[in-house]
Amino acid sequence: MLAACTSGPSAPDDSGYATRLAQARAEKDRGFAEDPDSPIPAEKRAKVLPLRYYPIDPSFSVPAELQLSRDRPVFDMPTSTGTMRKMQRVGVLKFTLKGQPMTLEAFVENGTQQITSLFVPFADLTTGTETYSAGRYLDLKPTSTGFYTIDFNLAYNPTCAYNPTWECPYPPAANRLKTAVLAGEKAPPEAPSAKAEGA
Numbered sequence: 001m002l003a004a005c006t007s008g009p010s011a012p013d014d015s016g017y018a019t020r021l022a023q024a025r026a027e028k029d030r031g032f033a034e035d036p037d038s039p040i041p042a043e044k045r046a047k048v049l050p051l052r053y054y055p056i057d058p059s060f061s062v063p064a065e066l067q068l069s070r071d072r073p074v075f076d077m078p079t080s081t082g083t084m085r086k087m088q089r090v091g092v093l094k095f096t097l098k099g100q101p102m103t104l105e106a107f108v109e110n111g112t113q114q115i116t117s118l119f120v121p122f123a124d125l126t127t128g129t130e131t132y133s134a135g136r137y138l139d140l141k142p143t144s145t146g147f148y149t150i151d152f153n154l155a156y157n158p159t160c161a162y163n164p165t166w167e168c169p170y171p172p173a174a175n176r177l178k179t180a181v182l183a184g185e186k187a188p189p190e191a192p193s194a195k196a197e198g199a
Contacts, residue, residue: 018056021153025053039159039166048162052186054153060183061151064095066106066118068146074110080134080160081167086110090118093140095150097179104150105174106140115142121171122155125180132161132187135171155184162188 029050032038040048068091076084087107094103106118123135136155140148158168 017058021056025051040162044162047190048188051157052188054183054186056153057183058153060097060153060181061149062095062097064093064104064148064150066091066093066143066146066148075107075172077107077169077172079167079169080158080164083167085167085169087119087169088112090115093120093148093150097152097177097181100179102177102179103174104138104177105172118142119169120150120175121158121169122175122177122181123171124177126182127176130186131181131184132157134158134160134168135175136184152181152183155181157185157188 032040032051033045033049038045069089072088072090075087075089077087079085086109088110090106090108092103092105094101096102104120104122106120108115108117108119118140120138120140121135122138124131127133127135136157138150138152138155140150159166160168
């Protein structure tokens, strides 16, 4: 159940944080290289892998509070293939990054009964230059408190960044941050071009 409370998690400060994150990135590279269902075409893997990232920066991991939507409204979210994907807005995440108050809307696929992950697509001032032109994604595990950690070091590219035949939702206008998020995954070499609706 999603709820709210009065205190939230703090940014990671333990010495193993960077090590665990680096290990997870190496594991993702292995999966993309070896999985037959990898979004990266076999002939491009040598050029694309290992994936490119900003340096790990704990200051881009911040506490956030989820303000729940009363009725989980349904939105048509544009995708990279030109189709619409129906998504429910679960709520709005409120947080402070680099001293600036910000918000991001969190979604689930329409019709989801039991929420196992919140989908948070976003764009920022690096989008289309250092990072992929259609934005990046975060996945958050639901909490019972309503408080979360938004860790932009975990921001990752949609699969259409590697293969234009894959369908990827675009971040809505409300999720376009007016700051440069210098954390997480960078654009792959020679990424397919994409332009988010309303950008």
